[in-house]
Amino acid sequence: MRPPKGPAVRVGLFGLLGSGNLGNDGSMEAVLAYLRREHRDALVDAMCGGPEVVRLRNRLPATRLHWYRGEYRTASRAGAVAGKGLGKLVDAVRTAAWVRRHDVVIVPGMGVLEATLPLRPWGFPYALFLLCAAGRLFGTRVALVGVGAAPIGNRATRALVRRSARLATYRSYRDTQSRDALRAMGVDTARDEVHPDLAFALPAPPPGTPSGTPGPVCVGVMAFHGGDDDRARAEEIHRRYLDGTTRFVRALVEDGRPVRLLTGDEVDRDVVAAILEAVDSPLVTAAGTASLGDLMKEMAAADAVVATRYHNLVCALKVGVPTLALSYAAKSDALMGRMGLGAYCHPAREVDADRLLDEFRELEKHAAELRRTLAERNLTVARQLDEQFTALTAAVFPKTGHPHAPRETP
Known part of the structure; x- marks a missing residue:
């Protein structure tokens, strides 16, 4: 006889999702397809940059990543500066409460451990640190899946990224140099794996047939x-x-x-x-x-x-x-x-x-x-991404069917 099922696993998706960046959203779509295929009973929601978009497009319950809505605008007035400062305190409480309700939180791809584009430490690096610290505090498994990393010059940003990576339950990277960058920051990456970018798991149309004359x-x-x-x-x-x-x-x-x-x-x-x-x-x-x-x-x-x-x-x-x-x-x-x-x-x-x-x-x-x-490389990539999702399931999903986190009260 099969054992009775326990409460459904609560899975959260975290990141700058629904904010207008197609790459971030594509990484989320690849993880959602994996969850719907391999963990059909999981209850999934998101804490993200664009909750309205995620609710509409992906049909997921979603909450705002930052309490202060002007988080990524330059604060030039005293009120805006005060709002941002208060937001950091509010976000610590909000993030902890959200993480506590989950068994697993997945950060799907994205360059969350790099600063190859302009980045302030108190923006997303701080949010990621709150996530990983709350996960460690409440026993929620935080998985950084297929993420990008790179050397970081800013000392505060580097410290937040390093600490976040150390607190995460599971880490994998989209290329070898990302893993090397984390190792150079002092993170033990001996058990971390490298897999192709998550977006390669998305379905693709067949390539067109060249006409033989110069085309678009x-x-x-x-x-x-x-x-x-x-x-x-x-x-x-x-x-x-x-x-x-x-x-x-x-x-x-x-x-x-x-x-x-x-x-x-x-x-x-x-x-x-x-x-x-x-x-x-x-x-x-x-x-x-x-x-x-x-x-x-x-x-x-x-x-x-x-x-x-x-x-x-x-x-x-x-x-x-x-x-x-x-x-x-x-x-x-x-x-x-x-x-x-x-x-x-x-x-x-x-x-x-x-x-x-x-x-x-x-x-x-x-x-x-x-x-x-x-065509040959894409066949290899597809196999490697299957291995990524198998490793993710083994690393962070409860094997007993009885997750630790309580169900939300309606």
């Missing part, structure tokens, strides 16, 4: 201003990136190539608008994408992709389209290397339109070979 090119753009250590020259970096990318798009148009501009976050829209205005050609259009699935559909119809955002690259590689990375961090180089396209990386901080065009033409010259390489 997808160009994924980004509101790129450098990283956390580049604040003093952020505008200079952005101008150089925008100018180089615009001149590259103009060169494609002069060759008669249709260009489809793609984004990965709501903040990228201004870059799209600037390129459309500067090039001013009917051959350049912008796609309205609301998910990584939408991005993959756009890319599957293209002959080639040139992209900046990490998850734009993931989508292009997933659908098997020859891809050139405008790389802004080591994680992009590592991703391209994993998928066999390590030779096709161009620095986003120093976009040279002429050199980029030469590299693009070299990419297209080897397109058939690269499509075969990507």
Whole structure:
């Protein structure tokens, strides 16, 4: 006889989800698919940046990550500064109460242990620390699944990230250098595993069939201003990136190539608008994408992709389209290397339109070979992600069917 079932396992998803970043939301969708497939009885909710979006799009109960709604806006007035300060105290209580109601909390992918983009320690790093500390206090298993990490210059941010990682029950990374970065910060990573990015687990449309004549090119753009250590020259970096990318798009148009501009976050829209205005050609259009699935559909119809955002690259590689990375961090180089396209990386901080065009033409010259390489690598990635989810189940899900956390009172 099968033993009677205990209370359903309570699972929380935590992070900047529903906030307009397609990569973050795609990672969450991959974990949700895993939960619905392998843990159908689990009761799932979220503590996230955009609870309204998560409730509507994913049909999950969701609560706001930060009590203070202006958390990620610069506080210039005394009232805003006071609001942020009070919010830190309120969030400690709110986060602890939310964590206590769960048996497992999953942080699905995302670069939560890095500062490759501008980041303040009292923003998400502080929120992650509250999560992991509360998990340790109440016995809730906190899993950092397929996350990204990188060396961090800011001492306060580095301390919060290091402590959070040490308090987590389970850690896995989307590339080897992420694990190496945590080890360099003083975290024992001997039992931590590396698996492909979670977004590779999402379903993808079949790649299109090249027509034999030059076809459309997808160009994924980004509101790129450098990283956390580049604040003093952020505008200079952005101008150089925008100018180089615009001149590259103009060169494609002069060759008669249709260009489809793609984004990965709501903040990228201004870059799209600037390129459309500067090039001013009917051959350049912008796609309205609301998910990584939408991005993959756009890319599957293209002959080639040139992209900046990490998850734009993931989508292009997933659908098997020859891809050139405008790389802004080591994680992009590592991703391209994993998928066999390590030779096709161009620095986003120093976009040279002429050199980029030469590299693009070299990419297209080897397109058939690269499509075969990507098809083979994607089979390996799929197997490795199955192993990731099996390891996650074994590490953090209760084996008795009797989770520790009490059910919520209606």
